[in-house]
Amino acid sequence: MDADRIAAQLRRPGAPWTRLLVPATTPSTSADVAAAARDGAPEGLVVATEHQSAGRGRLDRRWEAASGSGLAVSVLLRPGAVPAARWPWLPLLTGVAVQAALRAVTGVEARLKWPNDVLVGEKKVAGILLERVDGLAGPAAVVGIGVNVSMTAQQLPVPHATSLLLEDAIELDPERVLVGLLLHLGEAYATWRDAAGDPQPWLRHAYTDACSSIGIRVRAELPGGGEVTGQATGIDELGRLVVASADGRMVVGAGEVVHLRTGS
Secondary structure, three states: OOHHHHHHHHOOOOOOOOEEEOOOOEOOHHHHHHHHHHOOOOOOEEEEEOOEOOEEOHHHOEEOOOOOOEEEEEEEEOOOOOOHHHOOHHHHHHHHHHHHHHHHHHOOOOEEEOOOEEEEOOEEEEEEEEEEEEEOOEEEEEEEEEEEOOOOHHHOOOOOEOOOOOOOOOOOOHHHHHHHHHHHHHHHHHHHHHOOOOOOOHHHHHHHHHEOOOOOEEEEEOOOOOEEEEEEEEEOOOOOEEEEEOOEEEEEOOOEEEEOOOOO
16 A cells, blocks of 8 residues: 555645554554653554454454455544543444445445444444543554455355455455545544534434345343344434333443344
8 A cells, every 4th residue: 555645645625634554563552642642742643564463352352364355444533522421432433434445445244233333234344443542642442344356265264254356346455445435434533522422413314224134133232241133223322223122211321332133
């Protein structure tokens, strides 16, 4: 990937991206961005690579993909004007942007599993991880995105994963995928930030439309143990999943959601 060529395509009015680094390999793009955030780096830093040797996902899961088979990108955002109570919308916003970018650039019709797994059918094609970092310049959000681009079936990390290649994408150039991701994310983030994080009406509607968890039976496995099972009926004003369970209306703010077949 060519950093200068990518940067030229990202120069759009209102775009938040200010600095782009494209190393051939790095242990973790999110670790790179988090370190810069702690040192006071301004909003808009982007680190992207085709090879990440110590990537980290949700629940601290770690993996390494074959060089050139995937795309990892992390960005530094500082939504200081957004109340802390609305920051949980950032991962959902990112999911909407990734889903839209993959559709526009690659033709792959992905959907979201709450909160922000990007699926084709029930197989994961991209993952998103957000981390809040406090440093010299105040709080920041490190947004990490990993996309399985040209992985073969033999290279997939788990059976329930897939790749753009396996889904017959019309575009597999990681540079073009990266540009699409950053353009969609930059536009969505700027709109949300300028509205002080208010998800109404566009973000809540866009997320509900993109999320395949809503309207089906799910099991939410909670971080502290226990679970909630029932019909996912929507998203509340804080981005939490609303589940109609045997115990009544429940809201899930964090956890692992499993899509269930009827009767499960």
